[in-house]
Amino acid sequence: MTGPVAISEQGRGQSHALEIADVSKRFSVAGRRVQALSHIRLAVDDGEFVSIVGASGCGKSTLLRLVLGLDTDYDGDIRVDGHRVERPGLDRSIVFQEHRLLPWLNVEANVAAALRQSGLGAAERGELVRDHLHLVGLDQFAKAYPAQLSGGMAQRVAIARALVTKPRFLLLDEPLGALDALTRLRLQDELQRIVRHEGTTAVLVTHDVDEAVYLGDRIVIMHPHPGRIATILPVTDAVSRDRSDPNFIRLRDEVLSWLGVSRTGIDADAELARRSA
Amino acid sequence: MAAGLSATQTGPGDSTAGAAPVRRGNFPAAGILLLGLVVPLGLLTAWTVAALLGHLPEQILPPPWIVLDTLLDGIQDGSLLSSTMTSLERVAEGFAAGAAVGLVFGTAVGLSKTLREFVDPLFLALSQVPTLGWMPIVILIVGIDEGLKIIVIGWSAFIPVVLNTSQGVRDVPEAYVELGRVLSFSRWSKLTMIVLPSAVPSIFTGLREGLANGWQTLVAVELIASFEGLGYLMAYGRQLFQLELVLSAMIVVGLIGLVIHGLLTLAENRLQRWRPETSR
Ligand SMILES: Nc1ncnc2c1ncn2[C@@H]1O[C@H](COP(=O)(O)OP(=O)(O)OP(=O)(O)O)[C@@H](O)[C@H]1O
Numbered sequence A: 001m002t003g004p005v006a007i008s009e010q011g012r013g014q015s016h017a018l019e020i021a022d023v024s025k026r027f028s029v030a031g032r033r034v035q036a037l038s039h040i041r042l043a044v045d046d047g048e049f050v051s052i053v054g055a056s057g058c059g060k061s062t063l064l065r066l067v068l069g070l071d072t073d074y075d076g077d078i079r080v081d082g083h084r085v086e087r088p089g090l091d092r093s094i095v096f097q098e099h100r101l102l103p104w105l106n107v108e109a110n111v112a113a114a115l116r117q118s119g120l121g122a123a124e125r126g127e128l129v130r131d132h133l134h135l136v137g138l139d140q141f142a143k144a145y146p147a148q149l150s151g152g153m154a155q156r157v158a159i160a161r162a163l164v165t166k167p168r169f170l171l172l173d174e175p176l177g178a179l180d181a182l183t184r185l186r187l188q189d190e191l192q193r194i195v196r197h198e199g200t201t202a203v204l205v206t207h208d209v210d211e212a213v214y215l216g217d218r219i220v221i222m223h224p225h226p227g228r229i230a231t232i233l234p235v236t237d238a239v240s241r242d243r244s245d246p247n248f249i250r251l252r253d254e255v256l257s258w259l260g261v262s263r264t265g266i267d268a269d270a271e272l273a274r275r276s277a
Numbered sequence B: 001m002a003a004g005l006s007a008t009q010t011g012p013g014d015s016t017a018g019a020a021p022v023r024r025g026n027f028p029a030a031g032i033l034l035l036g037l038v039v040p041l042g043l044l045t046a047w048t049v050a051a052l053l054g055h056l057p058e059q060i061l062p063p064p065w066i067v068l069d070t071l072l073d074g075i076q077d078g079s080l081l082s083s084t085m086t087s088l089e090r091v092a093e094g095f096a097a098g099a100a101v102g103l104v105f106g107t108a109v110g111l112s113k114t115l116r117e118f119v120d121p122l123f124l125a126l127s128q129v130p131t132l133g134w135m136p137i138v139i140l141i142v143g144i145d146e147g148l149k150i151i152v153i154g155w156s157a158f159i160p161v162v163l164n165t166s167q168g169v170r171d172v173p174e175a176y177v178e179l180g181r182v183l184s185f186s187r188w189s190k191l192t193m194i195v196l197p198s199a200v201p202s203i204f205t206g207l208r209e210g211l212a213n214g215w216q217t218l219v220a221v222e223l224i225a226s227f228e229g230l231g232y233l234m235a236y237g238r239q240l241f242q243l244e245l246v247l248s249a250m251i252v253v254g255l256i257g258l259v260i261h262g263l264l265t266l267a268e269n270r271l272q273r274w275r276p277e278t279s280r
């Protein structure tokens, strides 16, 4: 089922930063068994940025939950530096699909909550929180409560909360879905900058194929029923940095066709011709 | 008066959120207050008119002005005031004890499934017995002194506080519990940052019920085993057919209840400043 690329990923002997080794996960929903994940194999190296795309319900969020260690009831192994993940830890942070801010804490306190177990002093924490609110453009809203924010603003707070601990692994579950196009482009660049700068290893789930190509070093394409990896496409540096580059568009269309969006190469070439005209 | 109330509503602690759009509604608060006065004023008018027309025998329902006289007399000679203080003190002590223990116990029961399985059946059975049903046994053990009143009032406040607190603690959304795990929260952080804030509405429901129970129990226990307090005043007034005394004690109990209820609501709103104004 899984593509040959996925299998050849598995380095023998040496351990990867993050290794998802033959992971399967079943749920029982209303007495019926649902195979949420089937034989997922994926190795991610330090500092790598992996995008995951796939239809709704193909197990993307489930996979991130397993990597976090929120659920350890699955077949296979998930290892960080060769050690099996047993529980959540501050080395892995996540932006959930929904913002999950604590409604009774204001914006500042929500971000600061992530630093509670950090062992840093109050002044240092305050500064980190301020920096990260500035990063997501919400300095003015430090004292506002989540109920007073728009969906996109709340999502940006959640991003600040995930980044503030400077985690080694950053898991992103459609973090930019609720944002307007302009903010999204800006935050994509910010994410890229931070991840590069901090050497963060990132796994990004997104429905936006452009985003997947733009940010990812590799693109994991998943298919549903059961949730599995259909293929993994590498993104060369030359391709990813310019959205209007013909290679960018070609790769994007390849991803789309893997997702079952009928887009033949002829269409892509037609569009290229149209764009360059 | 209406303006004053609505001013306190918009008052505390919101100045910092200046940048965020916040809706304010002064008018509804005033409106609700006025609406709340309609029925009491209507009844009072009916009562006055009926008394003026001589439709009400004084032994059954004395006219309002006599009740008012009794009230003012009681305040002036200090008898009503001292009864009120006595009763307030009993309720305060009993409620404080019952609610404090109830909060801790309710939280523990809500958090621990094992503990819940151990104590739930017994607790449910015990809580079905009306407080007055316990009195004979408690009197046998502790006598009829202040201890009796505190224990019985405390117990009656304890029950709803435990039930509501444990329910609120159990109802914490799974998503927030998960967040606590992701952020590697300690048990203490989980409790104070996630569980308790999320349970605040249930806890306050419990406190309100507990307080109402406390007052009811107070009156009952003073009727049986006391020589002072508002409940005693009622029993005494009834025996002497001084219904104006009964009525003035009832008015005081009612007013105090209203004030305490208002204070609880104020405290709850302060703790829940984060809620959008429209849903308060
Ligand atoms: N807690 C759960 N209990 C039962 N079934 C679950 C649970 N969580 C997920 N599933 C099932 O697992 C499958 C994958 O769900 P998941 O949320 O991972 O999909 P997804 O790829 O993130 O979808 P989307 O793009 O819509 O967010 C679905 O069929 C879902 O019904």
Ligand SMILES: [Mg+2]
Pocket: A060, A061, A062, A097, A173
């Ligand atoms: Mg999902």
